[in-house]
Amino acid sequence: xxxxxxxxxxxxALKSFLLASILTAAAGQLASTFDAIALAQFVGExxxxxxxxxxxxxxxxxxxxxxxxxxxxxxxxREIGSHNLEGASDFFSTAVWSILTIGVAFSLLMYAGxxxxxxxxxxxxxxxxxxxxxxxxxxxxxWLEMLSYALCLFVATDGHPRRVTMAAFAGVLVNAVVxxxxxxxxxxxxxxxACGSLxxxxxxxxxxxxxxxxxxxxxxxxxxxxxxIYCFLENVKEGAAVSFSNILMAVTVxxxxxxxxxxxxxxxxxxxxxxxxxxxxxxxxxxxVIESLFAIGGVMLGEHDLRGFGLLSRRALLTISLLIALxxxxxxxxxxxGIMFGIExxxxxxxxxxxxxxxxxxxxxxxxxxxxxxxxxxxGHILPCVISVIGLLAAVILATRLFASFNPELVWWGLxxxxxxxxxxxLALSYLYSRxxxxxxxxxxxxxxxxxxxxxxxxxxxxSDEVFSVLERIDTFLKASKLSAxxxxxxxxxxxxxxxxxxxxSQGHIIHHSFDIHIYFDDETTCVTxxxxxxxxNPIMAGKMVDPDIAKxxxxxxxxRLVNQIVEDISYKYMYGLNIVLIKI
Numbered sequence: 001x002x003x004x005x006x007x008x009x010x011x012x013a014l015k016s017f018l019l020a021s022i023l024t025a026a027a028g029q030l031a032s033t034f035d036a037i038a039l040a041q042f043v044g045e046x047x048x049x050x051x052x053x054x055x056x057x058x059x060x061x062x063x064x065x066x067x068x069x070x071x072x073x074x075x076x077x078r079e080i081g082s083h084n085l086e087g088a089s090d091f092f093s094t095a096v097w098s099i100l101t102i103g104v105a106f107s108l109l110m111y112a113g114x115x116x117x118x119x120x121x122x123x124x125x126x127x128x129x130x131x132x133x134x135x136x137x138x139x140x141x142x143w144l145e146m147l148s149y150a151l152c153l154f155v156a157t158d159g160h161p162r163r164v165t166m167a168a169f170a171g172v173l174v175n176a177v178v179x180x181x182x183x184x185x186x187x188x189x190x191x192x193x194a195c196g197s198l199x200x201x202x203x204x205x206x207x208x209x210x211x212x213x214x215x216x217x218x219x220x221x222x223x224x225x226x227x228x229i230y231c232f233l234e235n236v237k238e239g240a241a242v243s244f245s246n247i248l249m250a251v252t253v254x255x256x257x258x259x260x261x262x263x264x265x266x267x268x269x270x271x272x273x274x275x276x277x278x279x280x281x282x283x284x285x286x287x288x289v290i291e292s293l294f295a296i297g298g299v300m301l302g303e304h305d306l307r308g309f310g311l312l313s314r315r316a317l318l319t320i321s322l323l324i325a326l327x328x329x330x331x332x333x334x335x336x337x338g339i340m341f342g343i344e345x346x347x348x349x350x351x352x353x354x355x356x357x358x359x360x361x362x363x364x365x366x367x368x369x370x371x372x373x374x375x376x377x378x379x380g381h382i383l384p385c386v387i388s389v390i391g392l393l394a395a396v397i398l399a400t401r402l403f404a405s406f407n408p409e410l411v412w413w414g415l416x417x418x419x420x421x422x423x424x425x426x427l428a429l430s431y432l433y434s435r436x437x438x439x440x441x442x443x444x445x446x447x448x449x450x451x452x453x454x455x456x457x458x459x460x461x462x463x464s465d466e467v468f469s470v471l472e473r474i475d476t477f478l479k480a481s482k483l484s485a486x487x488x489x490x491x492x493x494x495x496x497x498x499x500x501x502x503x504x505x506s507q508g509h510i511i512h513h514s515f516d517i518h519i520y521f522d523d524e525t526t527c528v529t530x531x532x533x534x535x536x537x538n539p540i541m542a543g544k545m546v547d548p549d550i551a552k553x554x555x556x557x558x559x560x561r562l563v564n565q566i567v568e569d570i571s572y573k574y575m576y577g578l579n580i581v582l583i584k585i
Contacts, residue, residue, distance in 0.1 A: 005307055005311065005457045005459050006514060008513045008514055009515060009533060010296075010311050010312050011315060012533045012576070012578065013578055014292055014312060014315055014316065016576040016578075017576050018289060018292045018319065019161075020162050020164065021287070021292055022284060022285060022288035023165045023168070024152060024156070024168040024288075025283075025284040025287050028168060028172075031172045031176070032051075032280065035179060036051055036273075036277060036341070038179040038180065038183045039189075039190065039193055040341050042183045042184045043183065043190070047189060047190055047193075049130075049269055049270060049273050050130035050190055051273070052257060052269070052272070053121055053122060053131045053257065054138075055253055057110075057117055057135060057139075057250075059253075060247060061142040061145070062142070062149065062246065063244075063246045064146065065103060065143075065146025065147070066239055066246055067235070067236055067243035068094075068095050068098040068146070068232075068235055068239065069095045069099065069149055069154075070238075070242045070294070071235045071236065071237065071239025071240070071242070072092065072094060072095035072150075072231070072235040072238070072239070073095075073154055073294065073295070073298075074239075074294045075091045075298075076088040076092055076157065076218075076219070076298075077157050077294065077298025077299050077302065078298045079091065080158070080218055080573070081300065081302020082303070083582050083584060088219060089219050089220045089221075089222065090224045090227050090231050091234070091235060092219040092221070093221050093222050093223065094228055094231035094232050095235055096221060097228070098232055098235070099146045099147050099150060100143070103142075103143035107140055108140065110142070111135075111136070114132060115132075117135065118132050130189070130190050131190075133189065133190050133191050134191065134194050137191045138194040138197060138198065141201070144198055144201035144202055144205065145201050147201075147205055148171075148201040148202075148208075151205060151208040151212075152168070152204065153291065153295075154219055155211050155212075156291070156295060157294075157295040158218050158575070159574060160211065163208070164208065166207070170203055170204075171199075171201065172200060175197060175200035178192070178195055178200075179192060183196075218573070241373075241377045241382065241389070242374075244389065245373070245389040251393075252396060252397055253276065255397050256397065256415075259401055259411065260411055263404040263408035263411045264408055268411070271351070271355045273341075274341050274355075274356075275356070275359045277341075278327075278356070278359070278360075278363075279363070279366075282324060282327050282363045282366070285327065285367070286366075289316050289319060290370065292316065293313065293374055293375065294374070297312055297313070298378070300312065303518060303520070303527070303582070304451050304455065304520040304527070306447060306449075306451055307518075308516070308518065310442065314445070317368065317371055320367050321368065324364050325364065327360075327363060328360045328361065328363055331356045331360040332356070332357065334353040334356050337356070355412055358412040358413055358416065359416065361416040361420070362415040362418075362420075365416075365420045365422070365423035369388055369392045369423050369426055370389070372426065372430070372444075373385045375445045375447070376388065376446055384430065384433065384446065387426075387429070392419060396414065396418040396422075398418065399413075399414035399415070400418065401414065402414060403417070430444060430445075430446060433446060434446065451522075452522055454477075454481060454522070455518065455520050456473070456477045456517075456518070456519040457516075457517075458470050458473065458517055459516050460515055460516070461513075462503045462513070462514070464503060466503075467499050467500060467503050471496055471499065474492065474517075475492060483526065491528060491583075493562065493563070493566065494528065494563050494566070494583055495517065495519075495528060497560060497562065497563050498530055498560075501560065502515055502534065502579075503515075515531060515532035516530070517529070518531075526585045527582060527583060528583040528585075529583075531581075532579050533577055533579070536574045538574075540564060540571070540572050567583055567585065569583065570582070
């Protein structure tokens, strides 16, 4: 059946989550960048280079947290979308307990192995001291970063990304204060920067834990019992691709650092450190978009809303392209970047300008490839996802090595050439994969065009005549289904009352836009999802009756009381600036 669906509600949710997610990630990157600036101002360039050298290690540690938290969050989002809060709590609880046991043990094990780690990082004795000092403080408390990241994901996915942003910026403020005191006044050097990072994570955990005690929270921390092993394996399975990509990212950074150092020495390594900081700022945008996809898209997949997920994915790709384009434009003003990292001479500034102009085009294909890989992962296309991640990073390393072998001064060209050529190859492969599937999936995102069951999709303007027109289409759709006459009557009554309530009581600028209705049924499930961006309004609470006799309750919210009487499985949640009502029959 042909459907009518616009992107207003999806764009509203994406903007709400993405802005908060980017601000949250920006807060984390701001703390990291402030560490580099503090070390550059109070210690020197060697300390800034030390941060670049330890990045593969810190990334590797955080990958364990990613494996236990990112996958669990995606699974919990789908459980929320399918109205299974018990299942969402199971995945959340397993992630937290895993970090508090496996994460802590892994951090302590890494602390004991710091000498071995330093042997793996670099063979240059002159470069080993400062990274070892940093790791001696950071590694024992690295599990705090894992837990902080997990709580950020779950609270944001539960519809409160702004709360996460506030907690993140509070952590940044603490990190900045500790950096100034420890690095600038106490002369702790890189150890002071590590202390600032751990203090930041601790503040995030404290503030986000307060939300878990509120009734609106979908998650309850408990011991899953026999489900613990199952949930843990599912968490790892779902998060393995993201964790694997981060491990490869850490290895790539390490290898590129060695290639640049061999080609251009310590000065080249410093310029690479500056480029790396710019890459990490871009990763803030990339991670914001990816987290939005997994949170909002996970809920949509739980609702069996493939059409909505397709619209969300295209919006996400457009958004990341615009953000990275802005980032590239800003990198053509190198003076501000150079001053932050202690560059003063015109010759050095000109050299940095040359490097940034070559490096910056890498960011766009890099970002698009990673966002596409995330879409593939969510849809279960594991092989295309793995090929995308491995291929991108391998292409960057090989191209950088190839250019450096021809001429050391050309080493920077390997970054944009490698990522650009791989994106072209990736798009060609996705097109061929789509053709192989008989064009039943999108040639770009590989999203299926049809669900196994039947769906009705429509965006509805806040007008009575529009509501009744869509209700007529719903009636035609339901009568063509295999549902019983009783279920059809119940579903039509619920749709009429809820849609009429939304159109009548919504106010302000939103009445010039639309709300969404999505109906899905198969042999096992029949559900209706309504989403509007009006003021928060809970139709379940409004329809609660003190007296079971409808006649004694008066006429206020009579329709909503009828809905609550004829439907047992109905839920409401205010998420991403939207009222979301889910009905199962």
